[in-house]
Amino acid sequence: MLPTSRSLRLALYTLLIIAGAALAATLAMRHAVRQSMVEDAGRANQQLALYATSLHTLIERYRALPAVLALDPELRSALKGAVSPEQQEALNRKLEKINGAAESSTLELLDRTGLAVAASNWRLPSSYVGHNYGFRPYFNQTRTQGTGRFYAVGVTSGIPGYFLSSAVTDDDGQFLGAMVVKLEFPELEREWRQGSDTLLVSDARGIIFIANQPGWRYRLLKPLSDSDHAELKTTRQYDKQPLTPLEFQSLRRFDDNSDLARVDGPDGKADYLWESLPLSAEGWTLHLLRRPQVAFEDSRNAALAAAGLWLTLVFLLLFLNQRWRLAKLRQRSREELEQLVEERTRDLRTAQEGLVQSAKLAALGQMSAALAHEINQPLTAQRMQLATLRLLLDHGRVDDAYKALRLVDEMLTRMAALTGHLKTFARKSPSGLRERLDLAAVVDQSLQLLDTRLRDEQVSTVLHLTRPAWVRGDAIRLEQVLINLLRNALDAMQDKPCKRLEIRLEADEQLWRLSVIDNGSGITEENLPKVFDPFFTTKPVGDGLGIGLAVSFAIVHESGGRLCAGNHDKGAVFTVTLPIDLEVHEPC
Numbered sequence: 001m002l003p004t005s006r007s008l009r010l011a012l013y014t015l016l017i018i019a020g021a022a023l024a025a026t027l028a029m030r031h032a033v034r035q036s037m038v039e040d041a042g043r044a045n046q047q048l049a050l051y052a053t054s055l056h057t058l059i060e061r062y063r064a065l066p067a068v069l070a071l072d073p074e075l076r077s078a079l080k081g082a083v084s085p086e087q088q089e090a091l092n093r094k095l096e097k098i099n100g101a102a103e104s105s106t107l108e109l110l111d112r113t114g115l116a117v118a119a120s121n122w123r124l125p126s127s128y129v130g131h132n133y134g135f136r137p138y139f140n141q142t143r144t145q146g147t148g149r150f151y152a153v154g155v156t157s158g159i160p161g162y163f164l165s166s167a168v169t170d171d172d173g174q175f176l177g178a179m180v181v182k183l184e185f186p187e188l189e190r191e192w193r194q195g196s197d198t199l200l201v202s203d204a205r206g207i208i209f210i211a212n213q214p215g216w217r218y219r220l221l222k223p224l225s226d227s228d229h230a231e232l233k234t235t236r237q238y239d240k241q242p243l244t245p246l247e248f249q250s251l252r253r254f255d256d257n258s259d260l261a262r263v264d265g266p267d268g269k270a271d272y273l274w275e276s277l278p279l280s281a282e283g284w285t286l287h288l289l290r291r292p293q294v295a296f297e298d299s300r301n302a303a304l305a306a307a308g309l310w311l312t313l314v315f316l317l318l319f320l321n322q323r324w325r326l327a328k329l330r331q332r333s334r335e336e337l338e339q340l341v342e343e344r345t346r347d348l349r350t351a352q353e354g355l356v357q358s359a360k361l362a363a364l365g366q367m368s369a370a371l372a373h374e375i376n377q378p379l380t381a382q383r384m385q386l387a388t389l390r391l392l393l394d395h396g397r398v399d400d401a402y403k404a405l406r407l408v409d410e411m412l413t414r415m416a417a418l419t420g421h422l423k424t425f426a427r428k429s430p431s432g433l434r435e436r437l438d439l440a441a442v443v444d445q446s447l448q449l450l451d452t453r454l455r456d457e458q459v460s461t462v463l464h465l466t467r468p469a470w471v472r473g474d475a476i477r478l479e480q481v482l483i484n485l486l487r488n489a490l491d492a493m494q495d496k497p498c499k500r501l502e503i504r505l506e507a508d509e510q511l512w513r514l515s516v517i518d519n520g521s522g523i524t525e526e527n528l529p530k531v532f533d534p535f536f537t538t539k540p541v542g543d544g545l546g547i548g549l550a551v552s553f554a555i556v557h558e559s560g561g562r563l564c565a566g567n568h569d570k571g572a573v574f575t576v577t578l579p580i581d582l583e584v585h586e587p588c
């Protein structure tokens with residue numbers, strides 16, 4: 001691959017990894033933000049329930065008050081006819097006292113037309129006394145249903161409040177008027193203002209009438225219909241208060257009563273977690289608006305963790321990929337190495353076979369010289385024998401002639417044996433030839449081949465041969481091994497006046513142990529590990545090739561045996577061990 005495209009690919013990968021990390025961080029951050037919002041919304045919802053309970057408790061505390069007061073005989077009798085100024089003052093004082101004790105905002109008594117005949121605030125300029133509230137829905141509700149409730153801005157006082165009313169009836173159950181308690185929530189609003197949340201209460205039309213923050217009251221959460229407008233005008237519920245819509249839009253909805261909303265509130269545009277809780281008893285809805293507070297550290301940690309996880313995953317994948325590639329590469333180089341070893345082994349085997357062959361040829365050369373010498377002598381002798389034979393026959397000495405013929409015959413047989421060996425000696429033995437053969441016979445053959453030299457050099461030969469010693473191998477090649485060993489032994493004893501050659505063949509467990517022991521020079525400690533090395537020789541140039549033992553070693557190994565060299569107290573010992581062949585000889 002070109003270096004530019006390589007670096008391009010690298011750059012692309014790096015970019016991908018960074019982009020992946022950034023994406024993971026962004027997603028994690030978003031998730032963290034959302035998660036934290038959901039948790040925050042859950043908490044806000046719980047708080048909202050607490051606020052709802054406190055509002056509900058407050059209203060419940062006063063719910064029974066008008067019903068109880070409506071039973072008061074003094075009030076009931078006052079409403080039966082026209083109320084005299086003395087009666088009115090007494091009633092005013094009474095309501096004032098009860099109002100103080102009950103800690104309600106105002107108490108008022110309306111007659112059957114809705115006219116306030118007495119009120120706890122009779123002393124104030126904003127006194128209800130003398131005003132008619134027949135237009136208020138709670139009055140009509142009370143007349144028809146017995147009780148009424150209504151949140152409204154006071155038309156006289158201008159102070160908003162919750163009106164709870166109960167019908168005052170005579171003994172026959174006839175409607176005489178209404179007892180009304182007005183509740184204001186300044187305490188509640190003050191209490192709610194302490195938190196940082198915005199708390200709102202809206203009515204069934206979606207008009208906010210309680211708010212703990214300035215600017216939120218009298219805002220519309222949904223548009224008013226024409227009939228709404230008409231009704232508001234009649235009931236003067238919010239009197240002269242201008243009702244303006246509150247602009248908001250939901251950004252994310254967590255559930256029906258839980259949103260993330262962008263609100264164009266009195267403090268400008270802002271995002272809020274908006275929790276709502278319907279208050280079914282009053283038909284109102286309580287709202288809690290909270291600025292979402294996602295801890296920067298939390299989202300940053302989530303982003304870092306996600307990016308870290310992503311990078312760990314990527315590097316783990318890269319690491320595994322690299323290992324896999326390396327393993328593949330190793331596998332390939334192992335295979336290549338194995339192939340190389342195989343090739344080299346094949347080459348070596350070929351070379352070794354070549355070496356064996358050349359050693360044989362070298363031996364053949366040496367043998368030829370010996371053979372020429374060996375054959376020349378008997379040939380001359382035979383010529384003389386033939387002349388003698390002719391003379392004997394001329395003189396009719398047939399018996400002596402027979403004797404002379406036997407000698408010629410013996411000499412010819414020996415010569416034939418010699419040439420026969422030489423013929424097979426030089427052939428390239430087919431590799432893997434493993435015939436069943438007698439190792440003792442191999443020793444015999446080898447000694448026969450070297451017989452002349454043994455005799456010439458007056459070597460005393462001692463044989464301890466166990467017969468038959470069956471092994472598997474190539475007779476010609478094993479013979480070559482033995483001839484090498486014997487010839488080396490003879491060479492080593494060259495300068496010794498008394499030459500002794502001992503050959504032992506004996507069984508040792510599963511092996512035949514064949515030892516060639518001489519009383520020659522022995523092998524020095526230094527040379528002992530080298531004698532089987534090819535071309536190692538201590539003989540003068542022209543005498544030794546240094547290949548005999550190397551080839552012999554290889555042949556013995558090939559036949560499944562071992563060849564070792566060592567010394568005894570007077571010379572060298574070479575030992576060939578070969579596995580015993582136990583197979584019964586099959587008849588041909």
Ligand code: ADP
Binds near residue numbers: 488536549
């Ligand atoms: P070469 O006979 O041509 O030298 P070999 O491989 O047959 O080659 O022998 C290697 C060497 O081992 C010889 O030169 C000799 O030093 C040593 N050697 C072998 N046989 C004997 C022995 N019987 N006694 C002493 N040295 C020996």
